[in-house]
Amino acid sequence: MKTAPIIALDFDSAEKTFEFLKAFEGDVNVKVGMQLYYKEGPAIVARLKELGYDIFLDLKLHDIPNTVQSAMEVLAGFGVDLINVHAAGGKTMMEAALEGLDKGTTSGLVRPSLIGVTQLTSTDEQQVRSEQLIDGSLQDSVLHYAKLTKDAGLDGVVCSVHEAAVISHVCGNEFFKVTPGIRLADGGMHDQKRIATPEEARLAGSTHIVVGRAITGAADPRAAYEHINSRWKGTK
Numbered sequence: 152m153k154t155a156p157i158i159a160l161d162f163d164s165a166e167k168t169f170e171f172l173k174a175f176e177g178d179v180n181v182k183v184g185m186q187l188y189y190k191e192g193p194a195i196v197a198r199l200k201e202l203g204y205d206i207f208l209d210l211k212l213h214d215i216p217n218t219v220q221s222a223m224e225v226l227a228g229f230g231v232d233l234i235n236v237h238a239a240g241g242k243t244m245m246e247a248a249l250e251g252l253d254k255g256t257t258s259g260l261v262r263p264s265l266i267g268v269t270q271l272t273s274t275d276e277q278q279v280r281s282e283q284l285i286d287g288s289l290q291d292s293v294l295h296y297a298k299l300t301k302d303a304g305l306d307g308v309v310c311s312v313h314e315a316a317v318i319s320h321v322c323g324n325e326f327f328k329v330t331p332g333i334r335l336a337d338g339g340m341h342d343q344k345r346i347a348t349p350e351e352a353r354l355a356g357s358t359h360i361v362v363g364r365a366i367t368g369a370a371d372p373r374a375a376y377e378h379i380n381s382r383w384k385g386t387k
């Protein structure tokens with residue numbers, strides 16, 4: 152997947168998605184999440200692929216190993232670039248996911264990179280303790296999931312910018328640190344808890360940033376994208 156910002160296409164229809172994408176050539180990365188996928192199905196992925204976008208299929212699989220493996224075998228046939236599971240599903244589930252992807256990557260296809268979601272960026276320290284009953288810190292939990300994900304053979308994790316540096320230190324610079332929760336200094340947090348700016352993401356060693364509402368909700372989405380991209384790349 153290119154290192155350009157990944158735009159979260161959190162729209163409720165293909166029509167709105169392609170209206171939005173009129174301002175963007177195939178040189179941007181896009182993310183298809185649950186809302187758009189559940190509405191439009193595999194056809195939306197096929198259309199985006201035809202238009203040349205690099206695609207992150209964000210379905211966050213989390214089920215018993217056999218179910219995840221079978222699902223991944225199907226999803227591998229879509230030809231996307233990046234796909235994810237919840238690391239909380241466990242090492243065996245993540246290994247099964249990888250096996251499914253390998254099996255489904257038939258000739259002519261490239262296996263998508265597979266990443267594990269550690270702790271959602273909408274989760275904070277207090278929730279980790281009171282709802283998940285984890286004794287350690289949120290950062291310890293994220294790092295634990297990152298190590299488990301690496302041990303399972305995956306290509307990286309989804310984490311917040313705040314954990315990117317320590318994950319690089321332990322799991323290596325090449326290990327993907329895909330970081331959502333990106334906001335401009337004057338942007339609203341919405342439902343996110345662990346947010347950071349594109350500059351902070353670059354300095355912390357994120358390998359990719361995922362940006363939704365800061366672009367899709369802007370009056371001029373193309374201008375917002377360029378602004379975020381220049382800060383992410385450090386050219387401005």
Ligand SMILES: O=C(O)c1cc(=O)[nH]c(=O)n1[C@@H]1O[C@H](COP(=O)(O)O)[C@@H](O)[C@H]1O
Nearest residue numbers: 159184209271272309331332361362363364
């Ligand atoms: O896996 C993800 O993409 C993801 C993981 C996570 O921990 N936090 C998170 O926000 N996301 C996704 O990243 C996007 C962030 O959207 P915005 O908050 O609008 O920028 C959404 O589509 C989320 O589903």
